[in-house]
Amino acid sequence: MARALFDFRTRGRFDIRSQPGFGAIALFTFVLLYLPIITLVVYAFNASDSLSSWGGFSLHWFAAAAQNQSVQDAAWRSLIIAASAASMATIAATMAALATTRTPPYPGLSFKYAFINLPLMVPEIVTAVALLIVFAKVKVWTGYTGLGYLILAHTAFCIPFAYLPIRARLEGMDQSLERAAADLYAPPWQVFRRVTLPLLRPGIIAGFMLAFVISLDDVVISEFVKSGGQDTLPTYMLGQLRRAVTPEINAIAAAFLVLSVALVTMFFFINRKKA
Amino acid sequence: MASAAEIARRDEQGKIRSRWLLSAPALLIVFIASIGPLFVMLAYSFMAKGDYGDVKPGEFSLDGWFSVFFQRDIFDDTLSLADAHLSILWRSVRLSVITTVLTLALGFPTAYFIATRPRHSREIWVFLVTIPFWTNLLIRTFAMQQVIRNEGVLNTLLMWLGVIQEPIPIMYTDWAILFGMVYVYLPLMVLPLYASLEKLDFRLIEAGYDLYAGRLAVLRRIIIPLVKPGIVAGSILVFIPSLGAYVIPRVLGGGKNLMLGNLIELQFGAGRNWPLGAALSITLMVLVMVAMLFYVRNAARSGGGHG
Numbered sequence: 001m002a003r004a005l006f007d008f009r010t011r012g013r014f015d016i017r018s019q020p021g022f023g024a025i026a027l028f029t030f031v032l033l034y035l036p037i038i039t040l041v042v043y044a045f046n047a048s049d050s051l052s053s054w055g056g057f058s059l060h061w062f063a064a065a066a067q068n069q070s071v072q073d074a075a076w077r078s079l080i081i082a083a084s085a086a087s088m089a090t091i092a093a094t095m096a097a098l099a100t101t102r103t104p105p106y107p108g109l110s111f112k113y114a115f116i117n118l119p120l121m122v123p124e125i126v127t128a129v130a131l132l133i134v135f136a137k138v139k140v141w142t143g144y145t146g147l148g149y150l151i152l153a154h155t156a157f158c159i160p161f162a163y164l165p166i167r168a169r170l171e172g173m174d175q176s177l178e179r180a181a182a183d184l185y186a187p188p189w190q191v192f193r194r195v196t197l198p199l200l201r202p203g204i205i206a207g208f209m210l211a212f213v214i215s216l217d218d219v220v221i222s223e224f225v226k227s228g229g230q231d232t233l234p235t236y237m238l239g240q241l242r243r244a245v246t247p248e249i250n251a252i253a254a255a256f257l258v259l260s261v262a263l264v265t266m267f268f269f270i271n272r273k274k275a
Numbered sequence: 276m277a278s279a280a281e282i283a284r285r286d287e288q289g290k291i292r293s294r295w296l297l298s299a300p301a302l303l304i305v306f307i308a309s310i311g312p313l314f315v316m317l318a319y320s321f322m323a324k325g326d327y328g329d330v331k332p333g334e335f336s337l338d339g340w341f342s343v344f345f346q347r348d349i350f351d352d353t354l355s356l357a358d359a360h361l362s363i364l365w366r367s368v369r370l371s372v373i374t375t376v377l378t379l380a381l382g383f384p385t386a387y388f389i390a391t392r393p394r395h396s397r398e399i400w401v402f403l404v405t406i407p408f409w410t411n412l413l414i415r416t417f418a419m420q421q422v423i424r425n426e427g428v429l430n431t432l433l434m435w436l437g438v439i440q441e442p443i444p445i446m447y448t449d450w451a452i453l454f455g456m457v458y459v460y461l462p463l464m465v466l467p468l469y470a471s472l473e474k475l476d477f478r479l480i481e482a483g484y485d486l487y488a489g490r491l492a493v494l495r496r497i498i499i500p501l502v503k504p505g506i507v508a509g510s511i512l513v514f515i516p517s518l519g520a521y522v523i524p525r526v527l528g529g530g531k532n533l534m535l536g537n538l539i540e541l542q543f544g545a546g547r548n549w550p551l552g553a554a555l556s557i558t559l560m561v562l563v564m565v566a567m568l569f570y571v572r573n574a575a576r577s578g579g580g581h582g
Contacts, residue, residue: 017391026388029381033407036418096301099294106291119309123519125536126556130312156308217411253414264409
């Protein structure tokens with residue numbers, strides 16, 4: 001496996017697939033993609049107080065980050081928002097996917113499809129300031145300034161991400177099992193709960209995980225929607241970057257990175273099993 | 276008694292109604308917290324600005340749109356083009372185009388390289404591209420900062436190699452933004468290119484060589500035309516977020532090298548000019564829509580030719 005992976009040489013005879021220099025550029029691309037991330041993680045283990053010099057290996061900054069009250073609060077807030085937004089987005093997206101697949105075309109079908117995917121087309125900064133305008137008014141009218149605004153905003157931009165894998169799964173699903181259940185006098189709800197839902201589960205899990213990661217990563221919309229004292233982990237880090245940066249930020253980023261990579265790896269294997 | 280056809284028709288209508296009901300929550304949430312506010316913003320761009328941010332409700336004014344492109348001299352009241360805004364607009368477009376070209380130059384060979392690996396290892400290479408793609412954008416921007424800053428990996432390496440004596444200041448320049456955007460958006464170019472290249476029929480390339488084409492001719496006359504849909508898709512996927520970039524120029528460009536996204540933020544913060552901010556946002560959206568339209572037309576034209 002490893003040999004095949006790193007086999008940059010052309011075979012002895014003329015290889016119609018090879019193009020000169022492409023292997024080298026590809027190698028450069030992978031170095032470019034990973035060098036910054038690796039640098040960031042390495043400096044998280046730096047014992048020194050600043051990022052300019054290497055002071056030996058230490059877990060000091062991880063401990064400092066873990067004990068920092070603001071970091072704890074922000075991390076907790078990020079998780080609550082991501083979990084709520086991803087759950088709501090997944091439920092809404094599952095219902096929408098059931099309503100927009102495996103059906104003969106009906107009026108409004110393509111509108112629904114386009115509308116649900118519309119948030120993907122709008123630049124984040126535009127959505128962010130538009131929400132700032134509207135929520136500023138709503139905050140004055142209702143007096144409510146809780147996490148609800150962030151959760152609602154996150155749910156909206158998570159819906160297209162949850163919708164795509166669920167829809168894809170539904171479209172590839174064989175309808176004969178559901179027909180068989182209906183033929184055997186299972187009422188529609190039973191068919192849904194015992195046949196459709198279990199078959200759909202991998203798509204739902206994938207949709208939820210995508211939505212969760214997307215919500216966790218969001219900086220721009222959160223930055224504009226949050227009220228005072230509602231920093232999420234990314235907006236906290238963005239705020240810190242304005243000041244003198246210590247390796248504590250690296251430690252937070254490294255921990256965050258591990259979480260993201262773990263989720264993506266899980267997503268990769270769940271999807272692969274399906275195929 | 277209703278005929279069978281009548282019953283079937285009613286049944287179909289009932290199904291459509293329940294399908295609307297089923298999709299209502301998703302449509303409603305997207306409308307309330309994503310699309311609807313855009314209309315409010317459009318309305319705001321036509322109102323007079325309030326004294327401390329916000330707008331004077333109901334007071335119609337074109338000042339917001341006017342000041343996107345023009346400025347009035349405070350002393351003699353003459354009109355001139357708003358150089359500051361136009362130069363930021365121009366920088367945004369220019370940097371986004373360069374980013375798209377650079378990611379294509381790096382991404383095409385990379386996608387080609389992955390597509391020509393043995394089948395079982397392709398999946399791993401694609402996975403390696405996907406991981407940075409799903410990593411937090413802020414973290415990746417911050418990671419790039421640590422590579423290009425004065426004491427960063429790049430300068431240290433170049434000094435160690437003796438190429439340079441003094442560190443090259445890259446941070447807080449347009450170069451820094453460019454480095455950051457290429458790095459952050461590269462996976463968005465590689466993935467659609469790979470999807471196109473993977474379907475490439477290598478017998479066509481073989482036929483090209485049989486007809487005495489050189490490597491360059493094969494690349495130019497066979498491969499690139501066949502994967503054009505992937506090239507267009509990747510370019511759009513990189514160009515659009517580059518144009519609206521906010522975090523990357525804020526972290527790497529510092530306070531001076533603004534892009535459109537930062538100019539918009541400024542109007543809602545220190546600038547206290549919400550109508551102008553709203554008008555700038557709509558301008559950005561129009562630019563994005565033009566790019567999308569270009570893509571849709573291109574996709575429709577090349578769609579019929581090959582799979």
